[in-house]
Amino acid sequence: MLLSRVAESVYWAARYLERAEATARLVNVHTELFLDLPKAAGMGWAPLLAVSGSRDAFGLRHTRVSEEKVVHFLTASAENPGSIISSVKQAHANLRVTQAILPSEAWGVLNQLHVWAAETRLEAVGRRTRLAWTSRFISQCRLFAGLLDGTMSHDDTYAFFEIGRGLERADMTTRVLDIQAGTLVAQPAGAGPFAELMWTGMLRSLSAHQMFRRIAGPMVTGPAALAFLLRDPQFPRSVEHCLIEISRALLEVCRHNDPMAGCADVQQVLEQTDLSSLGEGKKSAAALHEYVDRLQQGLARLHEVLVNTYFELEPSTIRVLQPA
Amino acid sequence: MWEGYQSPGCWDELLADGQPRPACDGVVSYLAALGDRLAARQEAAELAVRAMGITFTVYTEASNIDKAWPFDVIPRVISTQEWERISLGLVQRLTVLNLFIGDLYGDARVVADGVFPAGLVASSVNFRPQCQSARPPQGVWAHICGSDLVRDVDGTMYVLEDNLRVPSGVSYMLENRLVTKRVFADLFRDLDIQPVDDYTNKLGGLLAALSPRPGEPPVIAVLTPGIFNSAYFEHAFLAQQMGAHLVEGKDLVVDGDDCVYMRTIGGLVRVDVIYRRVDDLFLDPEVFRPDSALGVPGLMRAWRAGKVGIANAPGAGVADDKVVYAYVPALIRYYLDEEPIIPNVPTWLCHLEDHRRYVLSHLDEMVVKPANESGGYGVFIGSRATKVAKEKIRRLVEARPRDYVAQPIVQLSTAPTLCDGKVVPRHLDLRPFVLVGQHPYVTQGGLTRVAMKQGSLVVNSSQGGGSKDTWVIDPTVVPAPGQSQAQSQSKW
Numbered sequence: 001m002l003l004s005r006v007a008e009s010v011y012w013a014a015r016y017l018e019r020a021e022a023t024a025r026l027v028n029v030h031t032e033l034f035l036d037l038p039k040a041a042g043m044g045w046a047p048l049l050a051v052s053g054s055r056d057a058f059g060l061r062h063t064r065v066s067e068e069k070v071v072h073f074l075t076a077s078a079e080n081p082g083s084i085i086s087s088v089k090q091a092h093a094n095l096r097v098t099q100a101i102l103p104s105e106a107w108g109v110l111n112q113l114h115v116w117a118a119e120t121r122l123e124a125v126g127r128r129t130r131l132a133w134t135s136r137f138i139s140q141c142r143l144f145a146g147l148l149d150g151t152m153s154h155d156d157t158y159a160f161f162e163i164g165r166g167l168e169r170a171d172m173t174t175r176v177l178d179i180q181a182g183t184l185v186a187q188p189a190g191a192g193p194f195a196e197l198m199w200t201g202m203l204r205s206l207s208a209h210q211m212f213r214r215i216a217g218p219m220v221t222g223p224a225a226l227a228f229l230l231r232d233p234q235f236p237r238s239v240e241h242c243l244i245e246i247s248r249a250l251l252e253v254c255r256h257n258d259p260m261a262g263c264a265d266v267q268q269v270l271e272q273t274d275l276s277s278l279g280e281g282k283k284s285a286a287a288l289h290e291y292v293d294r295l296q297q298g299l300a301r302l303h304e305v306l307v308n309t310y311f312e313l314e315p316s317t318i319r320v321l322q323p324a
Numbered sequence: 325m326w327e328g329y330q331s332p333g334c335w336d337e338l339l340a341d342g343q344p345r346p347a348c349d350g351v352v353s354y355l356a357a358l359g360d361r362l363a364a365r366q367e368a369a370e371l372a373v374r375a376m377g378i379t380f381t382v383y384t385e386a387s388n389i390d391k392a393w394p395f396d397v398i399p400r401v402i403s404t405q406e407w408e409r410i411s412l413g414l415v416q417r418l419t420v421l422n423l424f425i426g427d428l429y430g431d432a433r434v435v436a437d438g439v440f441p442a443g444l445v446a447s448s449v450n451f452r453p454q455c456q457s458a459r460p461p462q463g464v465w466a467h468i469c470g471s472d473l474v475r476d477v478d479g480t481m482y483v484l485e486d487n488l489r490v491p492s493g494v495s496y497m498l499e500n501r502l503v504t505k506r507v508f509a510d511l512f513r514d515l516d517i518q519p520v521d522d523y524t525n526k527l528g529g530l531l532a533a534l535s536p537r538p539g540e541p542p543v544i545a546v547l548t549p550g551i552f553n554s555a556y557f558e559h560a561f562l563a564q565q566m567g568a569h570l571v572e573g574k575d576l577v578v579d580g581d582d583c584v585y586m587r588t589i590g591g592l593v594r595v596d597v598i599y600r601r602v603d604d605l606f607l608d609p610e611v612f613r614p615d616s617a618l619g620v621p622g623l624m625r626a627w628r629a630g631k632v633g634i635a636n637a638p639g640a641g642v643a644d645d646k647v648v649y650a651y652v653p654a655l656i657r658y659y660l661d662e663e664p665i666i667p668n669v670p671t672w673l674c675h676l677e678d679h680r681r682y683v684l685s686h687l688d689e690m691v692v693k694p695a696n697e698s699g700g701y702g703v704f705i706g707s708r709a710t711k712v713a714k715e716k717i718r719r720l721v722e723a724r725p726r727d728y729v730a731q732p733i734v735q736l737s738t739a740p741t742l743c744d745g746k747v748v749p750r751h752l753d754l755r756p757f758v759l760v761g762q763h764p765y766v767t768q769g770g771l772t773r774v775a776m777k778q779g780s781l782v783v784n785s786s787q788g789g790g791s792k793d794t795w796v797i798d799p800t801v802v803p804a805p806g807q808s809q810a811q812s813q814s815k816w
Contacts (some may be wrong), residue, residue, distance in 0.1 A: 003575050004587040096551050100560040100570060156589065254590045310589040 006098050007160045008311040013094035014164030020087035021141040022172040023052055023074055024124075028134035029205040031127070034067075037194060045070040050179045051172075054082050068125060075124035075134075084124065084137065088117050101157055106147040113140045155252065162249035163306065170242035170266075171299050173229055176206055178292040181226060186285035199225050206237045226288075227275050239295060243267050246302075255309060262305040266298035325360055326740070331749040332779070335479050335737040337400050346799035347403035350515045354508075355398065355740075366397045366742050369507045378499045379557050380785055393496060394790035396741045397507060400752065400772040404518065404798040410473070410481060411766040413665030414758050417652060418469050421486060421643045422760060423659045425465040428642060429455045439658045440651055447675075447726050448642055449696050450489075452604060454611050455639030458628055461534055464760050466643065467635040468527070468599075470494070470770075473754045474669070475737035482669045482734065484753065486652075488636060488644040490601045494523060494757045495558035496791055497771040498565075504793040518768035518796040523757065524565040527599075530761040531566070534633025535596040542596040544568040545576070545586060549602050549618045554786065559601050568599065573606075578622030582629045597633040598623075604638050646695040646729040647673055669734055674725040683730040684718055690730045692717050705781060707733055736781055739792065741774055751775045753783050754794065769794030 030048055037043050046065050049055040052074055061079065062069050077083045081090075092114040099107055117137060123129040124137075145165075152158050180202040184195060199220045203209040212220070212228050212235075232238040236245075247263045250256040273291050329339070338345060344352035355362060370392070378393040427434045428451070434440045445451055470491030472484040501520050505512055528544070535542035546568050548559035563570035575586050576595065585592035600607065606616040608623040626632045642648070650671040653664045672679040674692075683690055692704040704717040721728045738749035756770030772792040773783035783789040 001569065001586075001588045001590065001593055003569065003571065004589055005572065005575050007589045100564050313587045313591065 002156050002160075004311050004313055006101065006157070009094040009097045010101075010157055010160040011164040011306070011311075013091040013098075014161045015168040016087040016091035016094065017141060017144070018165045018168035019082065019172070020084045020091065021138055022169070023082075023084050023087070024134040024137045024141075025207060026051060026176075026205050027071055027074055027124070028131060028138070029201060031071075031130055031134075033197070033201040033204075037197065043198075047179050047183065048074060051175050052082055053175065054080060057082070067127075071130065072125045076121035085117060085121050088114050098157075103147060103151040105151060106144055109140065109144045109147060113137075113144065116140075156254070159249040159252040160310075163246050163253075166242040166246040166249065167299060167303060169237055170239045170246075171296065173206055173237055173239050173242070174292050174295050174299070176202060177226065177229060178289060178296075180205070181222070182285050182289055182292075184222060185288055186282055195222075196220050203229070208235060208237055211235050223276060230270060230275070239270055240267070243270070253310075258305050258309050259302065262298075262302040266295060266302060269294050269298050325362060325745070326356065326747045329740060329747055329749065331738040333477065334735045334749070334751070335475050335477055336749060337402075337475070337737055337739040337752070338398075339740070345401070347797045348401045349799065350797070351399060351401055351511065351795070354511055362397070362742060362747070363745055365507050369395055369397045369503050372503045372506050373499075376499065376502065378496070378503075380496075380554060393499070394776065394785065395500060395503060396750075396774060396776075396790050396792045397504070398740050398742060398747070399504060399508075399793045399795045400739045400754075400769075401795045401797055402769060404796055405800075406481075407518075407768065407796045410666060410756070413483075414471055414756060414766050415760075415764045416656060416660065416662065416665050417471065417483065417486065418466065418758050418760050418764070420652065420656050420659050421469075421488065422464055422466055424648075424655050425637075425640055425643050426463050429458060429465075429639060434655070434658060437658070439654055440648075444647055444675075444726075445642075448645055448648075450604070450639075450641035450645055452612075452639040452642070454624060455637070458637075458639070460637045461630075461633065462762065465637040465640040467530055467534075467637075467760050469758045469760065470755045471758065473666070473756065473770075474734050477735050479737075481666060483649075483652075483666050484669055484734070485646060485649055486644060487755075489603060489641040490555075490636070491755075491757070492555040492558050492601075493755050493771040493773075494767070495561040497757070497767065497769075497794070498523060499561075500771070500791060500793040515795075516798055516801045520768050523767055524562065526759055526765045527562070528566040528568070530759050530765075531568075531597045531599055531633070531635060533761055534635060536630055536633060537596055540596075543586075543593060544597045544599065545571045545595050547571055547573070547576070547598050547600040547602050547620075549606070553601070555601065562599070569595075571595075573602070573616075573618045573620050576620040576623070578620060578626050582622070582626050582631045584620065584623065584626050584632045595632060597635070599635050604641055607638055644696075646671070646693060647675075647726070650729060669731045672730040674721050674728040674730060679730075680721065680725055684721065687714050687717070689732060691733050692721065692728055692730045695727050695729055703782070705733060733781075736775075736783075739772075739774070741776070741790075741792075743776065743778075748778070750778075751781050751783070752792070768796045 026048060034043055044065065045067050048070055049058050054073065057080055058073050073080050073083065075084045078085060080086060092110060095102060095107070095110060120133065123133040148158065148161060184198055187195065199222060200209055203212050203220070203225055206229060208229060212225065216224050216228065228235060229238055231240045233240050233244060235241055243263055243266055247260060250259050250263065338348045338352055358365065373392050373395050380391060380393055424434060428445060435442045435445060466488040468491065470487040470493060473481050474484045475481050498521060531544050532542045544566065546559050546563040548556060548570060550556065550572050560570055569586065571586055577585050577587065577592065579585055584595045584598070586595050602618050605612045606618040608619050608621060609616045610621045611624040624638060627634050627638065649668065650673055653668055656662055656664045672683050674680045674683060683692065688706045690706040694702040704713065736751035736753060738751055740747045741750035752772050752774040754770050754772050757767045759765040772794045774790050774792055775781060775783045776788060776790045
């Protein structure tokens with residue numbers, strides 16, 4: 001018997017951790033790319049704010065976009081509820097409630113990560129230390145996930161961890177596509193000398209580059225990259241794969257009809273559209289944006305269904321007479 | 325390491341005139357043979373505490389920090405013979421306290437017969453009129469109790485107070501044992517140390533017996549105020565050990581049928597028994613504090629209707645009042661017609677004028693305590709108080725005499741404790757835990773709390789206290805010749 005509150009805490013902790021890790025990846029890759037590209041490529045830091053959905057929050061506090069300010073806001077800022085530091089704090093607070101359920105080793109790792117990240121957070125900002133800090137952060141997140149996978153029973157509690165992670169991951173992939181791919185697609189055919197580098201950068205910010213190369217060969221083209229990140233069933237960060245994982249996890253959980261249907265709805269959106277029509281040019285960019293928007297709405301609906309089904313149970317709705 | 329060890333004029337639990345007390349023979353000779361290697365054992369114990377994640381929460385305004393549980397590796401030893409007598413005394417006491425609570429919420433015979441003054445009931449902050457005429461199963465109100473015992477200079481063991489509301493510490497007693505078993509594995513093989521780990525089974529059995537649906541597997545929940553409570557570790561620990569659900573108020577709901585349900589992902593599941601670690605006043609906003617977010621609206625209704633068992637029963641705290649404490653010997657005579665087995669520390673009641681006058685003119689020799697606080701807060705110790713502190717307590721006592729009691733300063737007994745690489749005497753007390761159900765149960769020993777600062781009499785962990793494992797040993801059982809000492813020496 002899993003308490004609704006505990007399920008919700010685990011779900012949110014997974015979302016926050018995934019968000020923190022994804023942000024670390026974004027900052028890491030963007031920094032490398034920024035160092036690689038000549039100024040002429042015109043790469044700035046504003047897109048990072050857009051991807052993480054914090055453009056407005058940033059605008060409230062800063063008038064000018066600069067590398068240092070953006071990176072600080074996304075990593076070390078306590079004022080930004082979506083920063084790495086804030087996300088880890090939220091994940092920690094959520095899992096503290098369920099400490100008794102987590103394998104103690106995993107809890108220990110999260111505890112350390114929480115303390116370490118808060119203490120060293122400014123290392124995420126300085127360019128000299130940034131890559132090392134974000135890499136270490138990512139590997140600690142992976143360590144935590146690995147410990148859970150290897151030492152926690154894959155029961156309904158774990159399922160909520162997987163569901164939260166899957167949803168956040170799918171959401172992050174769609175946001176990266178919306179902003180970064182959107183920008184690239186909008187450029188005229190040929191897309192300048194740096195297009196391939198930037199497509200590559202987008203793949204790398206989702207840790208997708210190497211796996212993409214294995215199936216797509218040496219050339220990185222826009223439509224192929226898009227198809228990979230949206231529909232590849234095997235790549236763990238593609239939207240398709242995340243949805244498959246969510247449905248699989250839902251099988252472990254009782255009363256999963258509605259959430260399963262919600263999941264299938266997103267899958268349908270995902271598979272309906274002809275990706276080859278999303279080639280290049282302004283019109284395609286608008287179509288891509290519209291497509292991604294529908295995916296995000298579907299994911300938001302799935303979240304709502306989870307909340308209504310499992311977390312915010314109205315009294316007298318469903319009564320379990322005698323638990324097994 | 326032990327050079328010059330001497331208790332400062334107090335009773336020492338392990339040594340008398342440099343010689344081990346009867347039950348302490350094996351332990352003392354083992355420790356002496358260890359010599360300086362004792363420090364390594366202390367380190368191992370501290371490592372174990374961290375590895376096992378035994379923490380307590382220090383709550384400050386800024387944040388709450390989980391600190392490693394402070395633990396001293398040298399055990400405190402009590403003989404089985406003494407412990408048997410103390411156990412009987414504790415059961416006697418809690419039998420009477422339960423009769424007293426039931427009486428107060430029932431016919432109040434004890435008041436009518438002039439044994440307990442009506443005025444004290446009226447002025448009790450823990451008396452809950454909402455509990456009047458309630459009839460909890462088996463007539464038990466205070467199921468789980470932690471009474472604090474102290475030993476004076478002449479070796480007499482006294483009860484210092486009875487904690488009947490939400491006493492904590494039992495998880496640390498259990499964890500302390502796990503730590504010493506790791507660190508002194510060989511001693512556990514050689515000496516006949518009474519086990520303590522059946523506590524959670526007994527507690528689980530006691531709670532299960534309160535289920536309103538006998539014959540069906542009961543659903544038991546531990547109700548915690550949440551992670552910000554200093555005893556959250558213990559709540560989680562006990563729930564885990566008993567296979568109970570750790571719930572917060574918002575997880576529970578009382579439905580139109582007066583039954584209590586918990587919200588699970590599968591739907592509402594009926595809860596049969598609640599081991600509540602939330603104070604009375606926060607239990608049910610419909611009846612008590614309406615602003616409580618920790619409680620469950622309707623819980624009292626469910627309890628009074630007999631649809632859910634609650635331990636300790638609401639209202640049980642009325643006997644957890646240091647003014648009531650002073651009456652316990654009289655209550656034992658009244659209800660059982662017996663003499664108290666464990667004596668009380670003499671107590672002056674500040675609401676009585678002659679008592680108050682005496683207390684205020686002898687402040688230097690007194691401990692003055694709030695009647696209804698816990699955690700050692702607000703305790704005044706006359707022998708080391710400043711002039712300002714004395715004036716302050718005088719004003720407090722004069723303003724609210726019912727809220728204060730005074731006792732002579734008990735020179736708490738000491739035991740050898742490892743501090744900065746040296747074995748030194750430190751003051752301690754003992755909190756055994758008593759379960760009152762169909763078959764009363766007293767833990768073997770309990771939680772020994774030790775004041776880590778030299779000369780300090782304050783043992784509360786929230787105020788710098790530590791703890792020790794407590795070993796109940798039968799001194800008449802002689803270990804096989806030469807075993808413990810010889811083996812421990814040959815091992816090193």
